[in-house]
Amino acid sequence: xxxxxxxxxxxxxxxxxxxxxxxxxxxxxxxxxxxxxxxxxxxxxxxxxxxxxxxxxxxxxxxxxxxxxxxxxxxxxxxxxxxxxxxxxxxxxxxxxxxxxxxxxxxxxxxxxxxxxxxxxxxxxxxxxxxxxxxxxxxxxxxxxxxxxxxxxxxxxxxxxxxxxxxxxxxxxxxxxxxxxxxxxxx
Amino acid sequence: xxxxxxxxxxxxxxxxxxxxxxxxxxxxxxxxxxxxxxxxxxxxxxxxxxxxxxxxxxxxxxxxxxxxxxxxxxxxxxxxxxxxxxxxxxxxxxxxxxxxxxxxxxxxxxxxxxxxxxxxxxxxxxxxxxxxxxxxxxxxxxxxxxxxxxxxxxxxxxxxxxxxxxxxxxxxxxxxxxxxxxxxxxxxxxxxxxxxxxxxxxxxxxxxxxxxxxxxxxxxxxxxxxxxxxxxxxxxxxxxxxxxxxxxxxxxxxxxxxxxxxxxxxxxxxxxxxxxxxxxxxxxxxxxxxxxxxxxxxxxxxxxxxxxxxxx
Numbered sequence: 001x002x003x004x005x006x007x008x009x010x011x012x013x014x015x016x017x018x019x020x021x022x023x024x025x026x027x028x029x030x031x032x033x034x035x036x037x038x039x040x041x042x043x044x045x046x047x048x049x050x051x052x053x054x055x056x057x058x059x060x061x062x063x064x065x066x067x068x069x070x071x072x073x074x075x076x077x078x079x080x081x082x083x084x085x086x087x088x089x090x091x092x093x094x095x096x097x098x099x100x101x102x103x104x105x106x107x108x109x110x111x112x113x114x115x116x117x118x119x120x121x122x123x124x125x126x127x128x129x130x131x132x133x134x135x136x137x138x139x140x141x142x143x144x145x146x147x148x149x150x151x152x153x154x155x156x157x158x159x160x161x162x163x164x165x166x167x168x169x170x171x172x173x174x175x176x177x178x179x180x181x182x183x184x185x186x187x
Numbered sequence: 188x189x190x191x192x193x194x195x196x197x198x199x200x201x202x203x204x205x206x207x208x209x210x211x212x213x214x215x216x217x218x219x220x221x222x223x224x225x226x227x228x229x230x231x232x233x234x235x236x237x238x239x240x241x242x243x244x245x246x247x248x249x250x251x252x253x254x255x256x257x258x259x260x261x262x263x264x265x266x267x268x269x270x271x272x273x274x275x276x277x278x279x280x281x282x283x284x285x286x287x288x289x290x291x292x293x294x295x296x297x298x299x300x301x302x303x304x305x306x307x308x309x310x311x312x313x314x315x316x317x318x319x320x321x322x323x324x325x326x327x328x329x330x331x332x333x334x335x336x337x338x339x340x341x342x343x344x345x346x347x348x349x350x351x352x353x354x355x356x357x358x359x360x361x362x363x364x365x366x367x368x369x370x371x372x373x374x375x376x377x378x379x380x381x382x383x384x385x386x387x388x389x390x391x392x393x394x395x396x397x398x399x400x401x402x403x404x405x406x407x408x409x410x411x412x413x414x415x416x417x418x419x420x421x422x423x424x425x426x427x428x429x430x431x432x433x434x435x436x437x438x439x440x441x442x443x444x445x446x447x448x449x450x451x452x453x454x455x456x457x458x459x460x461x462x463x464x465x466x467x468x469x470x471x472x473x474x475x476x477x478x479x480x481x482x483x484x485x486x487x488x489x490x491x492x493x494x495x496x497x498x499x
Contacts, residue, residue, distance in 0.1 A: 005282050026285055026286060027283070027286075027288060028285060028287070028372050029242075029288065030368050030372055031412045031419050032243075032394060032395070032396070032422060033242060033367070034242045035242065035282060036368055036369065038372070053369050053372070056282070
């Protein structure tokens with residue numbers, strides 16, 4: 001159980017049976033008035049954000065959140081299927097819940113599935129993944145200017161800006177947090 | 188020398204300009220009061236019990252408390268025949284920490300016998316105009332990209348009027364729905380004193396624990412606040428000198444605290460005993476750190492003190 005004075009940026013709390021993360025926090029107190037805790041909250045299931053002001057008498061339950069290692073199996077319709085490697089149970093996330101992670105997920109990749117009260121609500125990937133370039137314009141000879149980039153498609157269908165020397169069939173390393181190209185990977 | 192020691196010294200050295208400015212500000216304020224025949228006094232920081240106010244949390248010091256304001260001691264001096272007194276002292280309030288709050292902060296507090304709250308607003312304006320001038324701000328000051336005119340007279344507007352201008356509901360509705368503080372913080376404070384410093388006055392009596400009520404309307408107390416650039420700087424009022432009424436208001440505050448299971452404060456009997464002999468007077472408390480924030484053009488109170496609790 002938390003009280004309003006425990007609130008801080010990054011804290012995860014449960015409101016109306018849903019998990020929220022505090023993304024902005026400020027303590028205010030109008031002259032001689034009561035302490036107020038102004039927050040901006042993000043719903044961890046649907047991503048909705050809103051502002052809410054709490055009083056010092058308000059109390060909160062902590063959100064029961066944990067991460068579990070699972071393996072990505074396949075996509076079926078708009079659902080993504082993952083398997084818990086410990087008990088072989090399968091869980092599903094929606095397109096919205098997977099969000100940008102789908103750009104970097106290859107079959108059988110190991111990911112962390114975020115569970116709220118044992119229900120899957122989100123995913124986090126390893127910081128770096130290696131993906132094969134499946135479509136790329138050939139390298140135009142003479143285009144040697146440093147810093148020039150071109151768009152290529154990788155095996156997940158994601159389009160990414162890479163240096164012009166990257167060719168089809170090569171493997172590249174991508175930072176999943178920024179979605180940006182890091183380097184070529186030699187086989 | 189360790190790396191963290193170097194970092195610490197570097198951060199403190201970065202504050203030198205602001206700390207010099209802060210020192211000059213305090214010198215200017217002190218000079219104003221001395222020139223105006225005030226007596227500078229010191230009262231104990233450790234006291235048996237703070238003034239019973241519902242929303243001020245005191246910090247314990249053994250079985251006593253650190254003062255939340257020097258108010259009660261200063262009024263005892265007023266009662267004893269000190270007509271013009273000022274004090275610059277540390278005050279302590281538990282749980283108050285934010286961009287504009289430190290649990291230990293510096294307060295300027297002064298009292299003037301035979302003044303009412305309007306006269307005190309005028310004197311506060313004169314003191315600050317002098318201080319701003321001493322600090323090189325004759326006509327205006329820019330704080331957080333807001334250009335604030337310092338031309339006198341400063342704006343004076345009643346709290347009922349600011350609700351009508353800025354709030355979605357009236358002052359009466361806000362009180363009735365127990366939303367006064369939330370409305371102030373969300374809809375009103377950010378707009379007060381933006382073009383020029385603004386005094387808001389005539390607070391509801393239930394929000395002015397130690398202020399005198401207006402003769403024409405007992406629901407309203409002669410209390411005011413000063414805002415500059417949306418920042419609350421000072422709180423003042425005509426002093427309540429009716430001991431029975433004061434005792435009743437203290438009891439209400441104490442009961443409200445008991446109901447919430449908050450720390451118990453004692454009824455300040457010595458203060459109540461001399462209250463009837465306090466002359467008609469007005470008093471005001473002004474946050475020195477906040478004033479320094481405006482002069483240093485920062486929106487973080489941490490920037491205007493050498494040390495925060497977290498840096499110790």
